[in-house]
Amino acid sequence: MIYLAPLQGFTDFVYRKNFAQVFTGVDAYFIPYISIKxxxxxxxxxxxITPENNTQLRVVPQVLVEDGKELETLVARLTDLGYSEINLNMGCPYPMVTKRGKGSGLLPFPAKIEAILSSYFEKWNTPLSVKLRAGLQSENEIQQIIPILNKFxxxxxxFHPRIAQQLYSGSILETRFEMVQKDLQHELVFNGDIFTVSDYENRQKQFPEIKTWMLGRGILMNPFLPEEMKGIEITAETKREKLRDFHRLMFESYSEIMDNEGNALNKMQQFWSYFSFNFPNQPKAFKQIKKSKSMIKYKAEVEKLFYQLYE
Ligand SMILES: Cc1cc2nc3c(=O)[nH]c(=O)nc-3n(C[C@H](O)[C@H](O)[C@H](O)COP(=O)(O)O)c2cc1C
Known part of the structure; x- marks a missing residue:
């Protein structure tokens, strides 16, 4: 199975909806975290989170919490909306989040994690999964957490085998992944740096017991990746058409939703930071889009870039 990772600012409901309309291969869509204020x-x-914007077969909302009380409020709301599965974020690496004891800020405190999970399972039957890193400061932190996870x-x-300090780069902690795989008594999902079919095949060889793979940036850069991983062949012509359709849908959606043209343009430029990888000269493609200061200019650049795909 292949999951689309939650990426705040990128895999929003607009992206998820349009992606599902054009591409296949993703078995579950994760909503980027929601939190309490x-x-x-x-x-x-x-x-x-409104159900009408989340009509894919399996959509999992993710929550970012400091304690059981915050979790309770979020789960009450999400189950009211009809969600039948929740994901708890214990991986967000940003100091703004971790210094409040959320995301990977929970990882050095196994007792807090235990309290949160206890309060959840005392009250709810709704399936809960967790998404986490190896630690905030040290990759050893996870070893204290596994026995707690095994209790519930x-x-x-x-599992994204990095520590928070690495953010989204630096090496994947392969040995740590193996250790977690050995000690954990739950289904384990691999997440991190699968950008190509060969990355996937290598990880499959390395971790043959893993059945589910969560992909983020790999899908943003190549939306055909899930299909390719599943052995579905796509012709160059179909690819061009699908990329065009996807872009058109994203453009129409953001133009409709955003308050003004400038904001819609910003969203599309952000989208292109990964979408540009579908074009022959990625850095140049992204630069052309980024420097478009008006919608007219933007549209002209997009036409030029798509034209290149036919050359
Ligand atoms: C811009 C950005 C936003 C992210 N937002 C979230 C989030 O809301 N929740 C979460 O669990 N992970 C978030 N992540 C982490 C991704 O879900 C994923 O774990 C990470 O990108 C590694 O997977 P990948 O190498 O396949 O992209 C974010 C990552 C990035 C780069």
């Missing part, structure tokens, strides 16, 4: 779920998340009936554990 002043004791409640902020209205800014409404569009992200988690649906699965998605």
């Amino acid at each position: 002043n004791g409640d779920v902020p209205a800014k998340y409404n569009k992200e 009936p988690l649906k699965e554990v998605i």
Whole structure:
């Protein structure tokens, strides 16, 4: 199975919806984290979580919490909306988040994790999974966490084998992944740096027991990757058409949703930071898009770039 990772600012409901319309191969879509402010779920998340914007077969909302009380508030809201599965974020590496004891800020405190999970399973039957890193400061942190995770009936554990300090680069902690695989009594999902079919094949050889793979940037750069991983062949012509359709849908959606043209342009430029990898000269393609200061200029650049795909 292949999961689309949650990426705040990238895999929003617009992206997920349009992706599912054009491409196949993704078995579950994760909603980037939602969190509590002043004791409640902020209205800014409404569009992200409303069921009408999440009609794919399996959509998993993710929560970012400091304690059981915050989790309770979020889960009450999400189950009210009809979600039948929740994911808990224990991986977000950014200091703004970790210094508040959320995301990977929880990893040095196994007792806090235990309290959060206890309060959850006392009250809810809704399947819960966790997504985590090896640690905040040290990759040893996870070894204290595994026995806690093993105490609870988690649906699965998605593991990104890095520590928070590495953010999203630096080497994948392969030995640590093996250790976790050995000690954990739950289904384990691999996440991290699968950018090509051969990256996937190498990880498959390395970890033959893993059945589920979560991909983020790899899909953003190459939306055909899940299909390719599943052995579905796509002709160059179909690829061009699908990329065009996908771009058109993204453009139409953001133009409709954003307050003004400038904001829609910003969103599309952000989208191109990964989408540009589908074009022959990626750095140049992205630069051309980035320097477009108006929609007219942007559209002209897009036409030129798509034209290159036919040359
Ligand atoms: C811009 C950005 C935003 C992210 N937002 C989230 C998030 O909301 N929740 C989460 O669990 N992980 C988040 N991540 C981490 C990804 O889900 C994923 O674990 C990470 O990118 C590694 O997988 P990849 O190498 O396949 O991209 C984010 C990563 C990036 C680069």
